[in-house]
Amino acid sequence: MNADMKKVPKIPSIRRLANYLHLLKKMREDSKEHVSTTLLAKETHLEPIVVRKDLEITGISGQPGVGYRVDHLIAAIEKFIGWNNTSEAFIVGAGSLGRALLGYKGFESHGLKVLAAFDCDPSKTDTEIHGVPVFEMEKLPNLAARLNIRMAILCVPEKSAQSCADMLVSAGIKGIWNFSPVNLKVPAGVVVQNEDLASSLAVLSFKLSKNIQRAAEEAAANGVL
C-alpha cells in the first residue's frame, strides 16, 4: 500500500469514460473540435460534476468557456484506459456466444483485435468465422507465446470453464473476459472481468417487477382499480 492507492479510480468511472469516448468519437466524425462537460453530461444523462470528476482522473484539464479539444480528450481517455495501443486477444469457445462475439463489430473501435478462436470440438476447428481462424485448443499455448497474447475471451460451457482458465493462465494470459457463469479461481496477477448475463437479467427483472407493483399500488390508491 502506498499513497498512489488513493488515486485508483472506481469501476463506474471507467465504464463512464468508455461511454464518453464513444460519444467523442462520433463528435470527431462530425468534425466537432471542442466539447464541454455540460454537453457530455446532457448526452449521457449524468450530472456535470460527475463528468468533470471522471475526466479529471485522466489528468486532462479543460479551458474555461471553451471546454476540451475533442481529439485531446479522446487521446487522454484512451491512454488512461490502456486503449491507445490495440490489444490482441483470443476467443476460447466457438459456440453460439463465441461466434456472436467474433462477428461483433464494436471491438476493433475499442482497440481490441481478435486474432484467433479455439475450440475442443473438431467439427468447429480449421474453419474461419467472420474471417478469424478457429484452431484446436491444443494449439493455444504455443500461439499465445509466439504472438505474446495477454487477453482471452472465455465463452465455453460452465463445466469446462475452470479447466480452460487454468490452461490460459499457464499459457501466460493475464486478462480473462469471462462470459461463463462460473466464479473462476485464478492466481494473483491475473485479472478476470465477469460478463454475467444472468445477473444483469436479475437486475432488470427486479426493477421491472418493482415498477409494475408500484404502478398497481398507485392505481389502487387513486381508485383506478
Place this chain on the structure above:
Amino acid sequence: MNADMKKVPKIPSIRRLANYLHLLKKMREDSKEHVSTTLLAKETHLEPIVVRKDLEITGISGQPGVGYRVDHLIAAIEKFIGWNNTSEAFIVGAGSLGRALLGYKGFESHGLKVLAAFDCDPSKTDTEIHGVPVFEMEKLPNLAARLNIRMAILCVPEKSAQSCADMLVSAGIKGIWNFSPVNLKVPAGVVVQNEDLASSLAVLSFKLSKNIQRAAEEAAANGVL
C-alpha cells in the same frame, strides 16, 4: 419518499443474489438439502458477512448451526428478484448478437422465455432461429399487446436503437435490456438495463494495463530488468 426507501437494495446485491441462485440450483441438482452462508461465501469468494446481508434482504432467516434449506432459499431469492413466474420477452434485432442470444441456453433457467424475434430486414423474417420465429418489425405492437409482453431485448445497430426503443415504449414494453451502445431516452416507468460490452472491455483493459505496468515496476525494483 417514505420509510420503505431505506430497504431498496443495491444493484451489486441483486447481481450477487443471481450468483447464489445459480449455485443453489446446482446444489439442489446434487440433492443437497442445507447450505450455510460460509459455504456460499467460499464458493463465491466473498466475505460471509456480505453473503449474510444479501440473503437478509430477501426476508429469509437461517437456522443457527444448520443454515438455510436449499429449496427455501431458492424460492426466497426467486420471489425477491421477480423470477418466480417466468417472464416472456421479445428480441428486437436478429443480427449476430440477437441470434446468439436466441441460442443462449441460460435464459430459461433464469425465468426468461423469448417468444419471438423481430427484424426490419425482410431476408431475416418469416424464418425460425433456434426454434423462435422471426417476424417483421411492424408486427411487434400487435403481438406485444395480444401476448401482454413487458420485456424486450434490444440488439439493433446504434442508429436505429432510439427509434426502436420509442416503438417498444408505445407498444407497452416496460423493461428494455439494451445491448446497443446508446443512452436510450425513455419515459418514467420504463426500465432500461444497459449491457455495455465496450465499457466492460474498458474495465478489463484498464486493470490489465495497470497489472502489467506494476509487474514491470516490481521487476525493475528487484533488479530483474
